[in-house]
Amino acid sequence: MNIILAETGEVDAGRLTLTDHRAKHVVKVLRAEIGDCVRVGLIDGEMGLGTILAIKKKYPFSVEMELDLRDSPRAQPFLDLILALPRPIMLRRILSQVTALGVGTIHLINANRVEKSFWEAGILEQEEYHVHLLHGLEQAVDTRLPSIQIHPEFKPFMEDLFPTIAENYQHLLLAHPTGGQRLGDVIDSRNGRITLAVGPEGGWVDYEVKKFQEQGFCNCSIGERILKVDTAVIALHARISALREVVREVK
Amino acid sequence: MNIILAETGEVDAGRLTLTDHRAKHVVKVLRAEIGDCVRVGLIDGEMGLGTILAIKKKYPFSVEMELDLRDSPRAQPFLDLILALPRPIMLRRILSQVTALGVGTIHLINANRVEKSFWEAGILEQEEYHVHLLHGLEQAVDTRLPSIQIHPEFKPFMEDLFPTIAENYQHLLLAHPTGGQRLGDVIDSRNGRITLAVGPEGGWVDYEVKKFQEQGFCNCSIGERILKVDTAVIALHARISALREVVREVK
Numbered sequence: 001m002n003i004i005l006a007e008t009g010e011v012d013a014g015r016l017t018l019t020d021h022r023a024k025h026v027v028k029v030l031r032a033e034i035g036d037c038v039r040v041g042l043i044d045g046e047m048g049l050g051t052i053l054a055i056k057k058k059y060p061f062s063v064e065m066e067l068d069l070r071d072s073p074r075a076q077p078f079l080d081l082i083l084a085l086p087r088p089i090m091l092r093r094i095l096s097q098v099t100a101l102g103v104g105t106i107h108l109i110n111a112n113r114v115e116k117s118f119w120e121a122g123i124l125e126q127e128e129y130h131v132h133l134l135h136g137l138e139q140a141v142d143t144r145l146p147s148i149q150i151h152p153e154f155k156p157f158m159e160d161l162f163p164t165i166a167e168n169y170q171h172l173l174l175a176h177p178t179g180g181q182r183l184g185d186v187i188d189s190r191n192g193r194i195t196l197a198v199g200p201e202g203g204w205v206d207y208e209v210k211k212f213q214e215q216g217f218c219n220c221s222i223g224e225r226i227l228k229v230d231t232a233v234i235a236l237h238a239r240i241s242a243l244r245e246v247v248r249e250v251k
Numbered sequence: 252m253n254i255i256l257a258e259t260g261e262v263d264a265g266r267l268t269l270t271d272h273r274a275k276h277v278v279k280v281l282r283a284e285i286g287d288c289v290r291v292g293l294i295d296g297e298m299g300l301g302t303i304l305a306i307k308k309k310y311p312f313s314v315e316m317e318l319d320l321r322d323s324p325r326a327q328p329f330l331d332l333i334l335a336l337p338r339p340i341m342l343r344r345i346l347s348q349v350t351a352l353g354v355g356t357i358h359l360i361n362a363n364r365v366e367k368s369f370w371e372a373g374i375l376e377q378e379e380y381h382v383h384l385l386h387g388l389e390q391a392v393d394t395r396l397p398s399i400q401i402h403p404e405f406k407p408f409m410e411d412l413f414p415t416i417a418e419n420y421q422h423l424l425l426a427h428p429t430g431g432q433r434l435g436d437v438i439d440s441r442n443g444r445i446t447l448a449v450g451p452e453g454g455w456v457d458y459e460v461k462k463f464q465e466q467g468f469c470n471c472s473i474g475e476r477i478l479k480v481d482t483a484v485i486a487l488h489a490r491i492s493a494l495r496e497v498v499r500e501v502k
Contacts (some may be wrong), residue, residue, distance in 0.1 A: 097479075100478055183493065184493065225351060227351055227391065238473075238490045239473075239493035246494065
């Protein structure tokens with residue numbers, strides 16, 4: 001936990017009182033004392049410091065602090081994800097890892113090779129996935145909560161919803177091992193938003209690839225090595241980030 | 252398992268007989284029949300196809316195949332890792348993920364912020380970590396097993412061992428959040444080998460940074476977001492790979 005996150009509604013007259021795992025973290029991990037400053041942020045809001053006014057170091061822990069939140073939230077991430085619903089245990093890790101890397105919206109969609117049982121997983125409940133998103137923000141020192149959109153049907157998402165948001169993006173990238181362009185040949189600007197679509201274990205089927213292409217997606221590959229979805233998502237995010245940073249020098 | 256891996260010693264007159272989890276995989280997942288071809292490779296050797304000559308589809312499973320291994324092993328990965336020993340559960344995942352991405356040698360070293368108990372973990376036994384390396388190769392369709400080198404003392408590794416191998420590398424990169432250069436300003440060639448050193452949770456201490464710098468390591472950062480070690484290793488590997496692929500166009 002590299003930043004303590006709170007909801008705006010928890011703040012009262014510039015003061016924040018914690019009595020849950022965050023209080024325990026301040027006591028046990030940060031070992032803070034009265035007068036110390038700790039990094040605090042409001043979810044979807046400003047970041048800054050909290051000066052500790054009172055602290056109870058034995059169970060039940062509590063910490064009261066005065067907030068001074070002068071730092072703007074981080075910039076809106078440039079990347080949104082479309083993810084064929086992964087196995088629940090993998091989804092948990094992906095949610096916190098991509099939140100740490102920075103992501104705007106994550107669309108979880110159906111695909112031919114998504115196992116039906118994955119749609120019954122508890123992680124699709126808001127109160128469950130929220131925890132993993134918070135872990136990612138707390139890790140990366142960010143306050144901007146990604147939006148999770150769940151689409152249990154492929155076709156309505158691709159045909160009805162996606163066309164209404166497609167124009168928000170400069171690049172529509174489909175991770176697909178065959179017939180693709182290299183990412184380095186596609187990323188040609190430091191600006192504009194990107195949607196990256198990553199398939200299930202076993203990949204997209206031809207029909208799905210066709211539907212993405214009809215919406216203007218470009219097949220991209222990161223080489224011959226076949227990666228698990230959790231590795232691929234991070235590797236693609238990182239590669240796209242690196243390429244955007246050097247593109248000024250390329251052009 | 253995108254390739255079935257075998258030791259050279261398992262092959263007899265061009266034939267391979269499997270009776271373990273690999274036989275079960277051929278029967279249950281690949282659902283192969285006599286005459287079908289499956290992807291096979293020899294550890295640290297060639298890759299190719301195995302034609303199924305005989306198959307027993309009920310427990311105990313067995314599969315006999317004739318091998319035709321005409322494909323050279325993949326190229327030697329350009330990247331070696333120096334990793335402050337991570338928490339065992341994280342190390343398992345890192346080993347298979349970086350093996351899937353491609354890595355030559357992984358040096359596991361001590362650092363000030365490595366918990367002492369991590370050095371007692373079973374994953375440091377060859378028979379335990381070998382399994383996770385194989386998972387990575389089986390995932391990525393590779394046969395080249397990374398070398399694992401374990402160095403429980405920081406100073407002898409940095410002062411005595413590393414200088415003897417330093418000249419093998421074109422770039423020595425130290426992942427460190429502060430005072431670093433951007434990776435894009437450092438990676439200036441598609442050729443040559445790279446060593447990347449990634450610290451423990453909480454980072455390298457000043458003494459360690461100084462020791463790396465004395466050996467010619469260059470501090471590199473991937474931005475302000477603080478990442479967990481498992482996310483950081485993959486993201487750094489991917490960023491370096493992407494930058495090497497575009498560097499021809501930059502120069």
